[in-house]
Amino acid sequence: MPWILNASGPIFVQLIEHLQNNIVSGKYDPGQKLPSVRDLAFDAGVNPNTMQRALSELESTGLVHSETTSGRFITEDKKMIDELRASLADSLKQEFFINMGKLGFSEKEILQFVNQNSTAK
Amino acid sequence: MPWILNASGPIFVQLIEHLQNNIVSGKYDPGQKLPSVRDLAFDAGVNPNTMQRALSELESTGLVHSETTSGRFITEDKKMIDELRASLADSLKQEFFINMGKLGFSEKEILQFVNQNSTAK
DNA sequence: ATAACTGTATTAAGTGGTTAATACAATTAT
DNA sequence: ATAATTGTATTAACCACTTAATACAGTTAT
Helix, strand or coil: CCCCCCCCCCCCCHHHHHHHHHHHHHCCCCEECCCCCHEEEHHCCCCCCHHHHHHHHHHCCCCCCCCCCCEEEEEECCCHHHHHHHHHHHHHHHHHHHHHHHHCHHHHHHHHHHCCCCCCC | CCCCCCCCCCCCHHHHEEEEEEEEHCCCCCCEEEEHHHHHHHCCCCCCCHHHHHHHHHHCCCCCCEECEEEEEEECCCHHHHHHHHHHHHHHHHHHHHHHHHHCCHHHHHHHHHHCCCCCC
């Protein structure tokens, strides 16, 4: 899975989202040690400064924490991770309904549209 | 409805999306004359240059066309408008499923999640 | 006719994100 | 002990987006 997809937002925001997704989806385990800033930056094809920025912002949410010279670690608070996952899902759902509404779809029409598999295949 | 909401992307892109939404949702009628660049810019709280950019990019898609000194008009091609609406809806749906997938939701779980009204109230 | 309005264009300045090239102190590996 | 690795910090440069201040030719309204 490539790190950078949509050129819409700033890269460091996309990095934050990518890291968040990997954590809440279980690709990273609670308490697990993360690769170094430089390695992560290399993987993402991004400048280390940019990755550093994304990580330090993630840190302010408590999702990860850094031991200054030994490395960076995912939080062990599984409840926090699950709550974040639920919160992100709610936001996506809400945003989806809002944007569909802007296209002129009613709530009923949105539900019909989602449950019909026109996209898949 | 305010023009600028998410600070994520460039303003001119958000303006394009806002205009597109107003067209496909029927707030603007096919063939209707648009307010002037300056008026639209004032409504959106944006510099006229930025609105001009959004409009000229919209023009390249054929959705609007400008009569150099008499004004700018929505296309009269209703089929084009409806197809754009369907296309935008498909994109939103697809994007929603992709992003939910990144959170670790299966397709079945996404459908369950959407059809249950946890967000609404 | 004259004033106001139309889309369009140009130049300059400011801002934020990104990259690049380093540097440092502290821990870990050999 | 010595070298490599850790997170962190700093400075400079570049680029896209945005705003600001105009300007122009052609149309419309009065």
